[in-house]
Amino acid sequence: MSETATERVSYLRAGHSLKSWLLTTDHKRIAILYVLSITFFFFVGAIAAALIRLDLLTPAGDLLTNDGYNRAFTIHGVVMVWFFLIPSIPNTFGNFLLPLMIGARDLAFPKLNLLSWYIYMIAGLFTVFVLIAGGVDTGWTFYTPLSTMYANGNVILAASAVFIVGFSSILTGLNFIVTVHKLRCPGMTWGRLPLFVWSIYATSLVLVLATPVLSITLVLISLERLFGLGIFNPALGGDPLLYQHLFWFYSHPAVYIMVLPALGVISELVAAGARKPIFGYQFVAASSVAIAALGFFVWGHHMFVSGQSAYASAAFSFLSIAVAIPSGIKVYNWTATLFKGHISLDPPFLFAMAFIGLFVFGGLTGLMLAMLAIDVHVHDTYFVIAHFHYIMVGGTVSAFFGALHYWWPKIVGRMYSIVWGRLAAIFIFLGFNLTFFPQFLLGYLGMPRRYHVYPPEFQVLNVFSSVGATLLGAAYLMPFIYFIHSLRYGAPAGDNPWGATGLEWTTPSPPPKHNFDSVPLVDRPPYDYEVEMEGDNA
C-alpha cells in the first residue's frame, strides 16, 4: 500500500465504523463530533427559550408556574452558555481549522482533544439528567445565598455539570495554545497567522486562566450548600459579594471566550468577502489579545448596584469603557477593509455584515451599561438581556452561521444552495432584531428580567418579541434543511470555492486525513489578495 494513496483518502472516508469516529484522534473528526453535540444542546436551550417567550406573551404568567419559569430560564442560560456558546466556535471551527490554517498535521495533543470531547459529553449528560430530575431555579449565575440556602432545585448537580465541562474547556485551550506555539509550519510566522488563529489563541488564554476560578467557586458553593460552610454566608462572617466577585472574575472573561472567536471568524469573512488584505492586520491581531487581557479587569461592572465601593465602581467603569478601544479597532478596520472592495453578497458574507451591525449595537449598549448613572437605572432589566443577546446571539451565533456557510464546502466537499443561504441570512437578521430590539425598550421602560408576570402596558412589546422569536427559530431551521440536502445533492465544491487565501483552501475538499501531503512552506503575507488579482489580470 503506497503512502500517498492512503494519505489522499478524505478524513470523512478514512474508516466508516462507529468506532472509527468515537475513538478518532483526527482533529477534523473531533470537530464533527462537537458540531453534532453542540447542535443537540442548542436545541435543548432553544426549547427552554421557546417556553420563556410563550409564557411572556401574556402579562399573567399563565403558561408556567413561577417555579417552572425560573427553571426554564436557568436551564436556558446554563445550556446556552456552557454547552453551546463557549464551545461553539473554538471546539468546532477551531478544532477543524487551526491545524489546517497553520500547516500542521493535527493539534499538539490529539488524545487530549478526544478526551476533552468525552468530558464535554459527560457534563452534557449530567445536565440532561438535571433536567429530567426537575431542573434548577437559581439562574445561570448561581448567586448566593439563593443557591446555597434557599433554592430548591438540583443546584449541586447543575454546578457539577458546569464544573466538569470546565475541564473540557481547559484542555482544549491548552491544546490550542501549544499548537499555535509549536506546530506552525515553516514560514508561518506570528505576523502571518490568520486572524482567526489569533482570536482562538487569545480565547484559549482566557479559557485556561479564568475557568479554574469558576471551578473552585462552584466547589465552594456546593460545599456550602451541603455542609453549611459559610464562606458566602454573612451570618457566619462570610460575604455574598465575594461570590459575585469570584463568579464574575470568570464570567466576564467568559463573555470574551464567547465573542472573541466570532471576531476572528468575521476577520476571515470580511477579507474574503471584500477580496482585499485586511486593513491594519497587526492592530486587528493585537486587539484580540488586548481584549482578552483587559477582559480580566472589568468584572466589577456587574456589581455596580451590589454594594461594592464607589471607588471600585468608578475604576471598573473606566476599564469597561476602555474595552471599547480594541473592539472599535476591529470594527473600523473591517469597515476600512470593505471600503472600495468588490464585496461578495454570498451567504457567509451576508452573515458577516449582519454580525458587524449587531455587534456594534451590542457594544454601544455595553458602553451605556458601563456608565454608573445609566446602569443604576437599567441594571437587572430587559435592557441587559437585550445587550448581551445582541452580542452573543446577534454576534456569536451569526458568526457561527457565517463560519458554517463559509467553511461548509471545505468540511463536506459540497456546495449548498446559495439562494437559500442568502434568504436564511436575511431572515435570521430580521427575526433577531424583531426579537431583541423591543427588549431594549422594555428594559428602558423598567421591565425587570426574570419575572414572568408583568404590567399589561408591556404586553405589546413582549408580543413583538415573541413573534420575532418564532421567526428567528424558523430561520435557524432553514440551514439545517439545505445543509442536509447538500450532503447528498450538492455540487462538488472544489478546493477553493470563494477564491480565498489561507492554507486551509490549498487542501482538497474535504481534506485528506493527514491534511497536507507534504509540509507546506509559507512565503507570503496573510490575506495576499492583491497578488492574486494581478495574476488574474495577467
Next chain:
Amino acid sequence: MPETLPVTEPYRDARQQHEAAMMGMYIFLGSEIMLFGGIFSVAAALRLAHSPEIIQASHALHFGIGGMNTAVLLTSSLFVALGVEAGRGGKANAAAGWVTAAAVLGLCFLAVKAYEYRLEFSEGLLPVPGVQSRYVTGVQHLFMDLYLVATALHALHLTIGVVLLATLAVQTARGAIPVPERAIVLITAGLYWHLVDVVWVFLYPVFYLAR
C-alpha cells in the same frame, strides 16, 4: 520495543515534541495556580474583613506539625529533581529509586496530615456535624472550614501526585519508560510535583504562620 523512539503523529521531530510536552505542562500548571488562587483570594478577603478573629483562630493550628510536613515535602521535591536528573542521564534504576523515595515521602506527608486532622477532630476544631465545637464565633468556624477545604484540595493533588510518581517509578524500573529517550515523562511529572509542593509552601504560612 523500538530502539529509537518514534516521533508521534503531529510532530516533525523529537525536539518539537519535547518542547510541546513541556509547554503543555506549564500551561496546565498555570491553570492549577488559578484554581488555588481562588482559595487564596477567599482567604485574603476573610482576613481583611475579620483580622483579629482569624488571627485568634489560627493559634489553634499545630504549626509544628505543619512545619514538619513542609520539610517532608521540600525533601521530596529534591528527590524528584535527583530522579529527573538520573533519568536524563539514562540511569533507569537510580531514577526509579529517587522517584520512589519521593512518592514515599508524599505518603508520609499524607499520613502526618491524617494524624493532624485526627488531632484537630478530637480537639473539636473541625467543622464536623454533631461534634462539640470549641469555637464560639462564626468567623472562627469559617477559618477552620477554609483551612479544611484548602488542605484537603492540596491533599487530593498530592494523592494524584503519589500515584503518578509510583506508576512512573515502576515503569522506569521495568524499562517501559526508556531513559533518557522518554525522560520527558519524568520531567513533566516532576514539574507537577514541584507545583503541588509550592502550593503547600504558600498554604502553610497563610493558615499556620500569619498570626
